[in-house]
Amino acid sequence: MEVLATLVRRPELWATEAGRKIVVDPRHTSLVEVALARSPETRRRRITVDVADGVVTLKRLTEPERAEKIVREVPGVKEAKIVQVEIPPPVGM
Numbered sequence: 001m002e003v004l005a006t007l008v009r010r011p012e013l014w015a016t017e018a019g020r021k022i023v024v025d026p027r028h029t030s031l032v033e034v035a036l037a038r039s040p041e042t043r044r045r046r047i048t049v050d051v052a053d054g055v056v057t058l059k060r061l062t063e064p065e066r067a068e069k070i071v072r073e074v075p076g077v078k079e080a081k082i083v084q085v086e087i088p089p090p091v092g093m
Contacts, residue, residue, distance in 0.1 A: 024054075024076070025051045025052060025053070026051075027076075028051040028054060028056065028074070028076050028077065029049055029050070029051045031074045031075070031076070032049050032051065032056055032071050032074050032077070033049055035070050035071065035073070035074050036049070036067060036070055036071070039066070039070050041063070041066045041067075042066060042067050042070060045060075045061070045062065045063075045067070046060050047059070047060055047061060047067060048060050048085075053078070054076055054077060054078035054079070055077075055078055055079045055080075055081065056071050056074075056077050056079070056080045056081065057080075057081045057082075057083055058071065058080065058081070058082055058083065059083045059085050060085050061082060061084065061085075064082040064084070067082075068080045068082055
């Protein structure tokens with residue numbers, strides 16, 4: 001136990017900002033995806049979620065207002081951005 005206590009105090013083993021981002025951003029991505037999947041209004045939509053430093057960017061939305069509201073309620077989200085992406089019609093139509 002003393003060995004662990006000694007190791008934890010060593011600066012080279014402390015968490016860095018880069019290390020936190022590696023853990024936090026994917027966690028926020030998962031939380032946002034789950035929140036969107038739980039909502040009847042967004043669960044059948046194909047929405048791309050990107051998170052960087054707590055800022056969530058949603059892409060491929062047809063009704064962005066509801067999705068943005070859901071995302072803003074997820075703990076740790078600092079901001080929600082909407083990027084409208086036009087989806088071309090299927091070939092042959």
